[in-house]
Amino acid sequence: MQQLSLFRDLTVFDPDYLPDNLLFREREIEVLARTFSPMLLGYRPLNNVYIYGLPATGKTAAARMLLRKLPSRDPPDLPEKKGKRGVVTCYINLAAKRTLAQLAGEIRQEVTGDEGIGRYLPYMEKVFEHLRNTGKSLLLVLDDFNAFPERLDDFLQLFLRPEEHKKKYTDIVTGVLLIASGEVVLNSRVRSTLSPVELEFKDYTVEQKFEILKMRCIQGFGRHAISEKLVMEVAERAADLRHALAVLRYAGGVADVKIRKEHIDEAFAAVKADKARHEAALSELEKFLLSTIRSSPRPLSSGELLARCHENGHNITIQWLGKRLERLQSLGLVSSRLVNGRGRTRIWYCE
Numbered sequence: 001m002q003q004l005s006l007f008r009d010l011t012v013f014d015p016d017y018l019p020d021n022l023l024f025r026e027r028e029i030e031v032l033a034r035t036f037s038p039m040l041l042g043y044r045p046l047n048n049v050y051i052y053g054l055p056a057t058g059k060t061a062a063a064r065m066l067l068r069k070l071p072s073r074d075p076p077d078l079p080e081k082k083g084k085r086g087v088v089t090c091y092i093n094l095a096a097k098r099t100l101a102q103l104a105g106e107i108r109q110e111v112t113g114d115e116g117i118g119r120y121l122p123y124m125e126k127v128f129e130h131l132r133n134t135g136k137s138l139l140l141v142l143d144d145f146n147a148f149p150e151r152l153d154d155f156l157q158l159f160l161r162p163e164e165h166k167k168k169y170t171d172i173v174t175g176v177l178l179i180a181s182g183e184v185v186l187n188s189r190v191r192s193t194l195s196p197v198e199l200e201f202k203d204y205t206v207e208q209k210f211e212i213l214k215m216r217c218i219q220g221f222g223r224h225a226i227s228e229k230l231v232m233e234v235a236e237r238a239a240d241l242r243h244a245l246a247v248l249r250y251a252g253g254v255a256d257v258k259i260r261k262e263h264i265d266e267a268f269a270a271v272k273a274d275k276a277r278h279e280a281a282l283s284e285l286e287k288f289l290l291s292t293i294r295s296s297p298r299p300l301s302s303g304e305l306l307a308r309c310h311e312n313g314h315n316i317t318i319q320w321l322g323k324r325l326e327r328l329q330s331l332g333l334v335s336s337r338l339v340n341g342r343g344r345t346r347i348w349y350c351e
């Protein structure tokens with residue numbers, strides 16, 4: 001029996017694989033491209049942008065698609081500016097950076113190609129000098145914005161208004177795309193300098209997840225490796241798309257001829273969703289529910305939870321509470337079971 005023979009292209013299931021098309025995100029990518037396209041001609045972008053949304057909703061993928069497409073896009077219908085020649089782009093994941101010097105070092109390396117270890121401000125000046133000399137504008141994508149340990153207010157103020165630092169930087173054009181899964185906190189001065197438009201990436205429906213996964217299976221597996229029914233099952237059971245892709249990859253690795261139900265079950269038992277990522281992105285109400293259930297010495301009924309919500313100023317209905325609890329359960333953060341009391345009651349607890 002050949003090993004891994006089900007795969008046509010294993011990279012299709014890599015977490016950072018970027019497909020040729022991002023289904024259901026065409027509109028968002030077009031909005032981003034239009035917003036930043038004036039930079040191709042040396043104008044400021046229409047706006048800076050802040051993308052937010054739940055984990056695995058395609059935020060990073062859409063930003064990378066923008067960076068892939070923007071430099072070769074037809075420039076907008078505006079008069080060309082003298083001495084201005086295109087845009088350089090720089091993508092940085094802040095979860096992988098600890099200090100401002102590291103951040104500035106990476107921007108400098110991306111923009112000028114120079115490597116080395118040094119100090120923050122001289123590095124940024126090198127970047128600005130390069131932009132001045134080449135006439136290029138710079139689009140910076142800061143992904144996982146909330147993961148950076150320091151506040152970035154001063155950095156953003158410098159990056160977006162370099163002329164406040166040195167007069168000779170007056171003509172430099174910069175733009176920023178921030179990405180976060182929770183709320184971004186900035187001081188009011190930076191907020192007004194940045195004045196970002198906010199673009200929410202809504203969670204995919206199960207049907208949308210199914211379409212995306214089906215497309216990946218066609219690209220990644222050989223013909224007839226998996227049935228549509230099983231792809232739908234993965235779409236329904238997985239906590240999110242990233243989890244679903246990891247499950248499919250695992251199942252493809254353990255099956256020999258065709259992926260069957262038992263391979264999917266085995267994959268779900270082995271591959272867990274990234275709970276910490278989801279927990280960080282919970283709403284205030286969901287965080288409140290989770291901490292209430294966690295800190296309770298005994299399971300709590302839905303009715304008791306509703307009462308706690310009301311006591312703490314969350315004026316919600318039992319239906320809305322049920323939806324939030326179901327979401328926490330689908331993320332594997334809480335569990336529930338039905339018990340016989342006065343009628344059937346659902347109780348909630350943490351394992």
Ligand SMILES: Nc1ncnc2c1ncn2[C@@H]1O[C@H](COP(=O)(O)OP(=O)(O)OP(=O)(O)O)[C@@H](O)[C@H]1O
Nearest residue numbers: 015022023055056057058059060061181212241242
């Ligand atoms: N519309 C889509 N079409 C195809 N693949 C997608 C789509 N949206 C997301 N994916 C895939 O799902 C996975 C997660 O997407 P991505 O990394 O962009 O999520 P994210 O919103 O940045 O999540 P996080 O907030 O956790 O960083 C990636 O493998 C990505 O390629």
Ligand SMILES: [Mg+2]
Nearest residue numbers: 059060061143
């Ligand atoms: Mg991301």
